[in-house]
Amino acid sequence: MYFVIKTLLTALIVAAVSELSRRFTLLSAMLIALPLTSILAFCWIYYESKDTQKIIEMSHSVFWLVIPSLLFFLILPALLKMDVKFIPAMLISCVALAAIYGIGTAAYRWFAH
Numbered sequence: 001m002y003f004v005i006k007t008l009l010t011a012l013i014v015a016a017v018s019e020l021s022r023r024f025t026l027l028s029a030m031l032i033a034l035p036l037t038s039i040l041a042f043c044w045i046y047y048e049s050k051d052t053q054k055i056i057e058m059s060h061s062v063f064w065l066v067i068p069s070l071l072f073f074l075i076l077p078a079l080l081k082m083d084v085k086f087i088p089a090m091l092i093s094c095v096a097l098a099a100i101y102g103i104g105t106a107a108y109r110w111f112a113h
Helices: 002-020 025-033 036-049 052-069 072-081 086-112
Strands: none
Touching: 002 025, 002 036, 036 052, 052 086, 072 086
């Protein structure tokens, strides 16, 4: 039952932001830019385990993975401006993001350890 409540609450937040984007693009972008997934995950982890060390480790990992992921938000609009259709642009952006994550993972291992 706890898993269902956790899933529904998380889904409601994502759906609310999606609905908000129809009328208020900047406000919804600001909410999307917030690390909602991380905040929710940290809350769930803390509630379930009270393990702050796990949250510390996860925070550092998220930091190093956010940096390369920012390029996704440059690649996708650039492709769309070049008149690449949405689905191919999204697929290309995701593949590029996977490659960037590979580079980001190598950087994480180099700098964080």
